[in-house]
Amino acid sequence: MQTGMRPEPTSSDLIIGLVGCGVMGRGIAQIAVLSGAQVRLTDSREGASSVARDELIGTFNKLVEKGKLAADAAAAAADRLQACTSLEGLAGCHVVVEAIVEDLTAKKSLFGILEGIVADDAILATNTSSLPVTAIAAGLKRPERVAGFHFFNPVPLMKIVEVIGGFLTDAVVVDYLLALGKRWGHAAVRAKDTPGFIVNHAGRGYSTEGLRLLAEGVASVPTLDNILRDTAGFRLGPCELLDLTGLDVSHPVMESIYHQYYEEPRFRPQVHTRQMLTAGALGKKVGHGFYRYGVDGKKEAIAEAVQPTAMPSSVWLSQERPELAERIAVLVAAAGVPMESGARPGDTALCIVTPLGEDATICCIRENLDASRTVGVESLLDLSRRRVVMTTPATSADALAKACGLFGATGTPVSVIRDSAGLVTQRVVAHIVNIACEIAQHGIADPQDIDRAVTLGLGYPLGPLAWGDQIGPKTVLTILKNLEQQTGDSRYRPSPWLQRRALLGLSLHHKEI
Template sequence: MQAAIRPEATSPEVVVGLIGCGVMGRGIAQIAALAGATVRLTDSREGAAEAAKTELMATFRKLAERGKLNAAAVDAAAARLHPCKGLPELAGCHMVVEAIVEDLNAKKALFATLENLLGADVILATNTSSLSVTAIAAGLKHPERVAGFHFFNPVPLMKIVECIGGLLTDDSVVDYLLALGTHWGHVAVRAKDTPGFIVNHAGRGYGTEGLRLLAENVATVPALDAILRDTAGFRLGPCELMDLTGLDVSHPVMESIYQQYYEEPRFRPQGLTRQMLAAGTLGRKTSHGFYRYDAEGKKQPIPEKEQASEMPSSVWLSRESPELAERIAALVAAAGVPLESNELPSPDALCIVTPLGDDATTCCVREGLDARRTVGVEALFDASKRRVVMTTPATEAGAVAMACGLFGASGIPVSVVRDSAGLVTQRVVAHIINIACEIAQQGIAAPQDIDRAVTLGLGYPVGPLAWGDRLGPMMVLTILKNLQEQTGDSRYRPSPWLQRRALLGLPLLQQEI
């Protein structure tokens, strides 16, 4: 492809055509106009382009009232917005961004029409979130100038844009979009044309593993959400997040990614959300999802089962993981309970194991403990806001009460869950890290870009690869191997990216030559 005759991405001479004046289209138009580009707005709906400019001008005035813009900037941005009556008025644009309905045939038909209206050097960018850029470009005379330019809603606040090249896209086109997205105030990352690109691909781990825990009856909905918020630092639990997004959006994406990857086990959905979708319990938008919501959209709390609480006379602590044992020993000491030092526990001691990818039953049997008075405790993740206790099928109520008394002595809430390989937080976070490792292994994006895209696009407390480095690649590998061995499920098979770096003592963020 010859070098396109277009101004530098930072030039005020850039003219952008924006097709589709819905929420996404208006958001893209807003950041483009504020960055100095001229934006020509068009929509198949009569009057939509003019209405979009009116709404954007109101937005600019609100930003001025908050001190984010001065009057001159408002006037200048407004002057750069030009509603058009049809596609022919896009002639002379340097690039066109479509933000129309997420339908492959509709996008292909639009770009085929644009080919007959625009010069061969004009970039055709699609804001698709789930369709193949290669498929959209297929059949065009100049597929090399088609690329993905995927923003997230709301565009002005979600400071990330994925720049995707299809199989036939010229590298210079993606380079231009990277420069343009950066100039428009976003973090622009390069991605391969694969299902879900970076963010929607990486995001499969959180919801699907949370749903798997519900399917196994490990935890209740509120306990699952609270554990992942308090121990891992997620802003919302997986059920809260799906309620916010709406299952009419999130479940089809789960199924689509799973099918597009030819039923890759890592992305396997669960039947619960399909049932909820059929029932119309979509989340906040229907006032009923995993939770119920009042007329103002406020979540109605689900009361957790009250647990009996008493202090144990003594505690025996597994020494299989000395570092984790030390963390639990500090909590036992703070509660003023004697910690036994014998190789085997006394007959009345509360026995505590600290699983890493194992379940409490396996730990109990491996150490020859009495399962009736044994519990597993999450020791790998933050215990300052919530403690997580896991029972075996044989654990008696008295042992649970002692564990609740011990770990709740300081007033910190205690969540009790059923036996699970990897407890809750370990298996969810390890699954997220593993998927990110596989994204890196497949060369979909550079390691640093994966983390930047995920933190900005999904709001995770830390990038998944950096999270894996913080925990230690060998620790994550151990959790996944134990999960796979105990469940027999290939969804937990470790990525080669993780395995090799763990064995070589390298960070997950290290790119290969």
């Protein structure tokens, strides 16, 4: 590749071409021009580039009004922003970023045309979110200058960009785009050219495991979302998130990544969202999905089923996992209910087990408990905002009422779920951690970059590897092994990255020499 003619990413002489003036294209243009680069806009739709320029100038003016941008800086940015009527206007650009339709044929065709317009050392960058960079570059005269430059919507607010080198991409190109992304105010992370790259790959665990819990009848839609928001700290429950992004976007990505990984069980989609997609229940954009939305776009609240409550005369708490039992003992004490200390429960005691990757039924059988008065409880993460009670198939209504009364005695909401290996939060979080471990194992990204990309790109409360360290790698490993054994599903097989670090007592961020 020719080098030396392209300005440094910090240079005011840098000229950026933007193909595609939709929401993503305008967002990329905004951060590029405000960083000091010259930006040329083009779009296949007649007049779209001029409209985009006007809209961007309007955005700059609003930023000035809010005191977030100086007036002279806004005027200078407007002067550096040019609308082009054809691709030929991009001659002389040092970097061209395409943000067109997510279609492999269209992107390959575009880059083929651009090769005859731009200089030999110009970089061609694709904002693809799911297509292989290697496939986009294949067949070009200079595939070594093509790389992924994947931003997230809305670009000015989502401060993360994935830089992806294809099989033939020159390392100099990747390094240049990493520096450029940082210049534009984003955290720029390096990723291998694999399906979903980092963020969309790591994000498969949340939605697919949530949908699996729905499919198994473990929880209702509002119960599932409430549990994962309140106990794990996600901003949105999986159903709320799918409604927001739209199933016309989310479900094809789920299927695409699943098939691109040759039916890897960890990424297996569920039938329910395909049926919803077929029915047109796409989510918020059409007014109905998992939830219904008013004309103002606000979600219509769906309350969880109201459970009768009573108070148990006494509680017997399993000591199979003392560290988890201790957390539940604090809640029992706060409710003012006596706790039995014997090795076996009394005849009227409410029996409580604290499963880790198992269901309450298995715990009952192993400890020879009366399943009709036994419940499992979530004991792993945040217990302050919501308590989760899990019944066995034999749990009586009376025992459930006593469990709800006990754990709701201090005013904390209580959610009830059916028997499930790993309850809800354990299953979902362990699955997320395990997928991130596989990303690290396959060298797709640096462990620190995995966490940085996921927290910035998905808004998780912690990076998945840091989350695994917080819970404890050995605990995550136990959950997954128990899930795999009880369900017989290889979806839950632990990553070698997780297994080795758990056994050696190492952090999940630990890299080998």
